[in-house]
Amino acid sequence: MEVGIMGLAASGKTSLFGLLTGQDPALAASRRDTQVGVAKVPDPRLDALAAMFRPKKTTPATIRFADIPGIPDEHRGEPGFNLPELRTADAVVVVLRAFSSDAVAHPRGSVDPLRDLEHIEEEFILQDQMVVERRLERLARDLQKRRDPELERERDLLVQCLAVLEDGRPLRGETFDRPAEKKLRGFTFLSLKPMLVAVNVGESEIAEDPFVDPGWAAWTSRPGLAFTRFCATLESELAELDGDDARAFMDDLGIADRALERIIGESYRLLGLISFFTVGEDECRAWSILAGTEAIDAAGVIHSDIQRGFIRAEVVPYDELLEVGSLAGCRQRGTLRLEGKTYTVADGEVVHFRFNV
Numbered sequence: 426m427e428v429g430i431m432g433l434a435a436s437g438k439t440s441l442f443g444l445l446t447g448q449d450p451a452l453a454a455s456r457r458d459t460q461v462g463v464a465k466v467p468d469p470r471l472d473a474l475a476a477m478f479r480p481k482k483t484t485p486a487t488i489r490f491a492d493i494p495g496i497p498d499e500h501r502g503e504p505g506f507n508l509p510e511l512r513t514a515d516a517v518v519v520v521l522r523a524f525s526s527d528a529v530a531h532p533r534g535s536v537d538p539l540r541d542l543e544h545i546e547e548e549f550i551l552q553d554q555m556v557v558e559r560r561l562e563r564l565a566r567d568l569q570k571r572r573d574p575e576l577e578r579e580r581d582l583l584v585q586c587l588a589v590l591e592d593g594r595p596l597r598g599e600t601f602d603r604p605a606e607k608k609l610r611g612f613t614f615l616s617l618k619p620m621l622v623a624v625n626v627g628e629s630e631i632a633e634d635p636f637v638d639p640g641w642a643a644w645t646s647r648p649g650l651a652f653t654r655f656c657a658t659l660e661s662e663l664a665e666l667d668g669d670d671a672r673a674f675m676d677d678l679g680i681a682d683r684a685l686e687r688i689i690g691e692s693y694r695l696l697g698l699i700s701f702f703t704v705g706e707d708e709c710r711a712w713s714i715l716a717g718t719e720a721i722d723a724a725g726v727i728h729s730d731i732q733r734g735f736i737r738a739e740v741v742p743y744d745e746l747l748e749v750g751s752l753a754g755c756r757q758r759g760t761l762r763l764e765g766k767t768y769t770v771a772d773g774e775v776v777h778f779r780f781n782v
């Protein structure tokens with residue numbers, strides 16, 4: 426699972442990438458190719474479990490982010506719409522510039538995040554339309570040669586997609602059945618990707634909500650999208666401070682939560698990921714699975730041996746364990762359940778797999 430960070434040149438993509446992954450932004454900015462890094466997913470539940478078990482090691486869930494550069498010079502610093510890293514991303518963070526700076530030129534000459542977003546979405550739709558048209562031409566040729574129900578289904582699906590795209594709408598908003606969804610995944614459509622719109626505001630505007638502007642109303646109600654604001658320069662200042670100082674600084678500025686944590690959390694949600702936990706004296710750990718994953722596959726996320734030798738999963742919700750204070754207590758209360766291979770693991774469950782290989 427990977428989240429692509431994209432946007433116009435000088436919008437703050439590399440700054441954000443550096444903050445999320447802990448990579449030195451100065452070093453990251455000096456590179457022209459796509460870089461990939463890992464961000465830890467903050468989770469107060471894991472912190473509470475670690476406080477209960479006092480393990481030697483606490484391991485959070487992680488997400489991979491890719492910093493996808495714009496194409497230099499071409500089209501005034503356009504984002505890289507055709508880069509494979511964008512195509513293969515499971516979700517995108519679109520960074521929009523809302524900060525003004527005399528030192529850093531905006532590739533469009535003026536600051537207008539909504540205009541930039543509309544442009545990016547239009548380009549997503551246009552790119553997808555080209556892919557669909559090319560595929561439809563190909564299908565028409567093949568179907569002339571021979572009838573094939575599989576190809577006919579694909580053609581019908583793509584005709585449906587083309588109508589949406591020609592209407593100027595992204596595929597993200599459509600509902601497709603399971604087989605269609607699977608088929609579409611192969612095309613890596615840009616306008617189908619879940620998208621987090623991250624507006625990079627100036628330091629003086631950090632306490633304001635940029636989305637109250639009426640122009641945003643048409644956007645914030647659309648499906649498959651999430652919106653957030655951050656200030657790259659402020660976040661990097663906060664990153665330098667320890668917990669208490671950062672808290673005091675945030676109180677001064679009137680900001681309630683860390684933008685980075687919000688961006689990671691929203692990305693996690695957009696990817697459709699949830700966390701389950703394993704606990705013990707050695708390690709407390711959060712594991713990422715897609716919502717809807719069955720116990721047998723959740724076991725495989727930890728180790729293929731555990732999947733192969735799966736006997737049972739012992740499951741207790743996080744809240745229950747926290748309330749009772751120990752696994753033994755949950756067992757006594759009868760809230761530590763035994764579940765089989767096809768059990769659907771829920772977000773926040775503490776799971777112990779019994780296996781035998």
Ligand SMILES: Nc1nc2c(ncn2[C@@H]2O[C@H](COP(=O)(O)OP(=O)(O)O)[C@@H](O)[C@H]2O)c(=O)[nH]1
Nearest residue numbers: 434435436437438439440524526529656657658
């Ligand atoms: N004033 C100000 N400058 C910023 C902010 N975010 C990024 N910059 C500057 O804008 C320039 C481009 O940032 P960068 O992250 O490399 O943008 P990218 O081209 O989208 O990767 C750098 O000089 C940053 O220091 C911000 O929030 N405020």
Ligand SMILES: [Mg+2]
Nearest residue numbers: 438439454494
């Ligand atoms: Mg960059």
